[in-house]
Amino acid sequence: DTGVSQNPRHKITKRGQNVTFRCDPISEHNRLYWYRQTLGQGPEFLTYFQNEAQLEKSRLLSDRFSAERPKGSFSTLEIQRTEQGDSAMYLCASRWDRIPGELFFGEGSRLTVL
Amino acid sequence: GENVEQHPSTLSVQEGDSAVIKCTYSDSASNYFPWYKQELGKGPQLIIDIRSNVGEKKDQRIAVTLNKTAKHFSLHITETQPEDSAVYFCAGGGGAGTASKLTFGTGTRLQVTL
Numbered sequence: 641d642t643g644v645s646q647n648p649r650h651k652i653t654k655r656g657q658n659v660t661f662r663c664d665p666i667s668e669h670n671r672l673y674w675y676r677q678t679l680g681q682g683p684e685f686l687t688y689f690q691n692e693a694q695l696e697k698s699r700l701l702s703d704r705f706s707a708e709r710p711k712g713s714f715s716t717l718e719i720q721r722t723e724q725g726d727s728a729m730y731l732c733a734s735r736w737d738r739i740p741g742e743l744f745f746g747e748g749s750r751l752t753v754l
Numbered sequence: 755g756e757n758v759e760q761h762p763s764t765l766s767v768q769e770g771d772s773a774v775i776k777c778t779y780s781d782s783a784s785n786y787f788p789w790y791k792q793e794l795g796k797g798p799q800l801i802i803d804i805r806s807n808v809g810e811k812k813d814q815r816i817a818v819t820l821n822k823t824a825k826h827f828s829l830h831i832t833e834t835q836p837e838d839s840a841v842y843f844c845a846g847g848g849g850a851g852t853a854s855k856l857t858f859g860t861g862t863r864l865q866v867t868l
Binding site (some may be wrong): 681720 | 760788815843854855859
């Protein structure tokens with residue numbers, strides 16, 4: 641499978657715990673994006689990387705959220721001290737910046753905070 | 755920033771009929787308008803896109819039109835089939851300084867009935 645891969649697909653955690661999601665983009669894609677999607681809504685931009693550099697973060701990304709892409713390949717999104725409002729689908733997408741705009745999404749990681 | 759509005763929120767059509775979903779955008783600098791199909795429990799899948807230098811694009815049963823002056827674009831699905839049932843999202847972006855991050859509409863749940 642050469643698409644965007646996300647793990648885990650589902651995570652149930654108790655409020656206050658930390659969780660980490662991983663995204664493996666399409667191999668030749670140098671840009672990687674994280675989006676959040678809540679029930680009945682469209683995806684909302686969180687942050688993006690060009691290679692290993694995190695170039696933009698949304699105001700939605702509170703201090704409890706941190707994302708990394710250490711070698712410009714896979715990325716992790718960590719949420720510390722989870723809150724019930726963090727429950728959502730976390731989507732990763734990637735693209736090759738020589739083709740403007742076209743984003744390919746993974747299947748998402750669904751987080752449920754009890 | 756960009757704001758994308760999408761209508762209707764739900765759409766029910768009989769198999770074989772056509773379906774039309776409409777979106778408006780606010781940022782005149784946006785130049786890329788994709789449409790995504792999302793099935794239950796899966797990530798959004800790109801089905802068609804259009805750039806601002808084109809007024810219409812067609813791919814088999816799916817077509818998209820763009821009116822830059824009015825800042826609206828539409829998805830047309832002809833000869834609908836049950837497998838077309840899903841949530842469809844429009845998005846806009848690609849303007850200067852946006853790093854091609856997309857702003858999504860709130861989605862249209864399409865139900866194709868037999």
